[in-house]
Amino acid sequence: MRRLGAALLLLLLAAVPLQARAAEEDAPRILMMLRLAPAHFRAGSGYGGGYGEDQSAAARRRIAAAVAKRNGLRLAGNWPMPIIGIDCFILIVPKGRAPVEAAAQVARDPAVEWSEPVATFEAQGDPMPNDPLYPAQPVARAWHLAVLHRTATGRGERIAVIDSQVDARHPDLAGQVAIERNFVDGAGVAAERHGTGIAGVIAARPDNGVGIVGIAPGARLLALRACAEQGAGPGAATLCDSLSLARAVSFAVEQRADVINLSLAGPPSRLLETLLRIGVARGATVVAAYDPKLRGGGFPAAMPGVVAVAETPVGQAGGPYAAPGRDIPTTQPGGRWYLASGSSYAAAEVSGLIALIREGHATPGRRSALVSARPGGGEIDACASVVGKAKCAALRR
Template sequence: MRWLGAVLLLALFAAAPVQARAAADDAPRILMMLRLAPAHFRAGSGYGGGYGEDQSAAARRRIAAAVARRNGLRLAGNWPMPIIGIDCFILTVPRGRAPAEAAAQVARDPAVEWSEPIETFEAQGDPTPNDPLYPAQPAAHAWHLAMLHRTATGRRARIAVIDSQVDARHPDLAGQVAVERNFVDGAGAAAERHGTGIAGVIAARPDNGVGIVGIAPGARLLALRACAEQGAGAGAATLCDSLSLARAVSFAVEQRADVINLSLAGPPSRLLETLLRIGVARGATVVAAYDPKLPGGGFPASMPGVIAVAESAVGQAGGPYAAPGRDIPTTQPGGRWYLASGSSYAAAEVSGLIALIREEHVPGRRPALVSARPGGGEIDACASVVGKAKCAGLRR
């Protein structure tokens, strides 16, 4: 599998919450968290959690600037995250100084809740152009998809695709995207391969005479761009950073997404973990791609409560779930289709499957996967959706 990735950097400080900067400026930066006043958060507050009448905003900026000066850093921006009660400030680290060391020093300041470096995350997929109407969807056969769709299609499920730019005008995705947001400023607005491919695997339209059928065609997508692609063609790198991901996750949680798909992997991030824990506590299912080269499969796959998915079975106790992940036909920008491989696409299939389970199961009950071994291995999709006894009858 070809690993995709690079670093997205952040914008200069402005009065409003900043956007992420395109990757031209490679100065190292860290994140510093200051606690928001409890009264700041209001139910239903919009994207970005704007300060509004919060009179402590200016005071927090002054505190942040003072902490930066005390530690030899420069204040570069901020992004409030009221859903977890913090204001995230971005600090520039002088060249030659390790960001991890700077973050550890800042974290010891009594005014700071915590601090962490901005980490890099990589999309876990390897797209290979091929026949755009290739009919053999592995999940269609392995998971008896047509049979499952007679029972459930993922109706009413809202699935957050946190990835690169989705082509919402693709003929297999037209009408399937309920919300679009861009959390990466300065990277252009063109549709991108990885995000479009993930969206197609999950929710491509059925019975429209072209392309493929998504695992959950009745679901609606929140296309949340937190990653961007560098270059063009099959070798284009898909890149994200922990701040753009955190902003997208925060939005998904505030919007009450039923499923949050993260087809990527990277190092641990306390900020991301805090946001994801809030999402899980509110009933969302988080699905992440498993990277066998990283400890525990990488983050967020290694996080408790997250469904980790690999493209093939990993023979170990407590290993990830396995779903079809090789030669997956899916959507490509510009109204085309292509073949893709990797745990990115296996994770997308499981996100769609979770939507089917949610539709068929008792409301409020957390979806559960039936697999070869507890908590991992090959997934029995039919048994997961309708139960082993009923599934045996359907297969006759």
């Protein structure tokens, strides 16, 4: 009996850290930015600009702990982002206190660059019907995909899919994923529907006798998990927070991704915008899904320099680009295919199209120009975008 009691006590003690960790993951959080010390070089050594410690790391942690204590918060960790000269610290907000208020209070501290609440983003796809794959891809007809592939397949381009977990073993994706990383805290890494579907639209393998053909099958994917499915089944939402997204975007920019696909939308984030601006400045094209329910289509679609994409034309000046987004056959976990709908998948098509344009116009510093119904938006003319209007008629014959 004494042994049984001791065993139960050990089990209870072992469960406490797990319960505490789960509670911490559910607690509201804010992000606090401290400035990194300028990179310096020593003779015979180099600076990699990665996530490693530097000489001032301990000092920054002490400053962060002091700021947290002064403001009644708890320090939970950090994530250095050298590409923007920032060390991002994660602070836990006590129950009952508004994260917006806590972030504003922390931002007033002279040691802090800025602070913002951890925001939630949602993938922009409708629930997927549980139907078998139909043999027709709308974009194959609307965009004359086979014709475009005579000119370009996206070879040499690297596309970052920042989404939920991609099934890299899917028969239509095997060999298409160059890098896999998970930036979601405390979550498993089983293949998920939304990320796998987005990856298939972009780069599904051609001529393998199964499934579909991606828009840019010659490209290679960076499968960066920053989102997680909430529950199981076709109707499960796919959610991300601004911290996991920032980690993934920072990695994509450091890896020199040519295209960054963000098939999601949410509130503005200064941290994400700062990282995305660095990516655009380094030559990446950022593509985002347009959510008509959010102001300006949501963030990052509303950010200047981002290619915003909707599943149907939006009749307004400066509105988003439009690409096919209804009943899109695409890949699903476990070697399956289903139909999907939503601006998430329209954005993925445009990410693939931009890879084709970039391959066909591989000029340093050249931007990927989309030809569309109106300047900067409307329905896309994919053929004209890749080869120019003059060549389209000849190619289609």
